[in-house]
Amino acid sequence: MRFELSSSTCGEEEKQAIIEVMDSNTYTMGNKVREFEERFAIYFGMKYAVMANSGSSANLIATASLFYKKENPLKRGDEVIVPCISWATTFHPLQQYGLRLKFVDIDLHTLNLDTEELEKAITKNTRMIVAVSILGNPCRFDEIIKLCEENNIILFEDNCESMGAKFNGKYTGTFGLVNTFSTFFSHHISTMEGGLALTNDKEIYNLLKSLRNHGWTRGQDEDSPIFEKRDDDFFEAYRFILPGYNVRPGEIHGAIGIMQLDKLKHFLQIRRKNAEHFVNLFKNDQRFIIQREVGESSWFSFTMIINPDLNIDRKKVLQKLKDADIEHRIITGGNILRHDVIKYYNYEVIKSTNADIAHYNGFFVGNHPYDIRDKIDYLYKTLENI
């Protein structure tokens, strides 16, 4: 049996949506992207959504927007607290904008920021916390928000792995001043490539729209708070106000997103059923630490960390998985401090003990938006004799 890491979430509806875009002759960002953004914002109970060509680009423009807002903007050299484990492009925009990163350890069971360590790491210089709900599992937003409010710290949520998860009944990706999502293939919904930023702040919303679009004024709200229209159509047509990018999505990606969003609820139900089965099989297995759910996870995948107190060689476990055709990866790219790229960063490390355990002893296997309970049984059997 083959147990894949990921699978397509698209079907006939998405094919039809692509054809409609082709027939309309509008390929570049237009009404479909706008409609997807509006629906996405409503779905998550937020005011504004801005789609980009990836979750990484959403992180880039979200970071940039905080440098260009009028009141109390971020500045180069400001201190930002981040977890040691996340995807590389959670961190890269922060590096590119000259921020100083303070790495805090993760909780070995939830895989998210250890909030006790987080509290210890905060100083009067801390300007922002980037909270990442790892692989569907919500962060402890009650504690994080309390710390942010007490210390006047901006909360940025990279929710690229956790669409549909909830903490205290509220969707992850809605707690931060700005929040990002990925709709890359294999994520909870897919637009092939794509990502979004959500915010309730009108100024940030307009900054995001300009930053994704050359730093241009095209597409700004009539009453945009980030520039004043002048009375000269000729110059207004090509007017640049920010050092932006072109990270726009194509119209096809918006059209697919509209179809996919309708399916999200159903996909989540199935992912959670699969997860129930996985947790039942492995919860009392002393050999592995599996991810402990906080709130309602959207179960991107299933993590397993070999108990560091036991003498089990991960190489042998991974070989067994390979032989059995069970795809697996390091957990969310592992501890970023162990990657070559870290030499380019301005950073300090508070502690990374658990992140290292996850890096050197952990792996994950896929979850899917269809019933994979037989594959989970197969995983269980494959690992039986370790």
Ligand SMILES: Cc1ncc(COP(=O)(O)O)c(C=O)c1O
């Ligand atoms: C936490 C996190 N942030 C950002 C990204 C980047 O998203 P994308 O692959 O759409 O660029 C990912 C990718 O999965 C991710 O896991």
